[in-house]
Amino acid sequence: MESLDFAAVQCPYCGETIELAVDASAGEQRYIEDCSVCCKPIEVLLFADGGDWRITVARDDD
Template sequence: MDFIDIACPYCGETIQLAVDGSAGDQRYVEDCQVCCRPIEVSVDLDADGGLHVRGRDGDDA
């Protein structure tokens, strides 16, 4: 399990996500620990096994 810090796309606060890199690429919704709004989380693994985590609000295109 990896712990990744991201900025909430709504309130801008830094939150920590627990990410299981062994599960491969993932898409899920997790509520912000500060403002409780739903963040769409994308987890992608690169060819070297590095994690790339992005959080976005539901209004992002």
């Protein structure tokens, strides 16, 4: 069964808060997802920090 959660993050381009679907059952991940507001590519990093999952976002052009 898929473990799908949602995370609210701030787009590093336009500053709008967007919601990303996150599947922590797939382990640590790094991928590109377009902002649903400004359509720019956001680099998403999902990683384990102790017993908790963390998500960070960055501009794809950094």
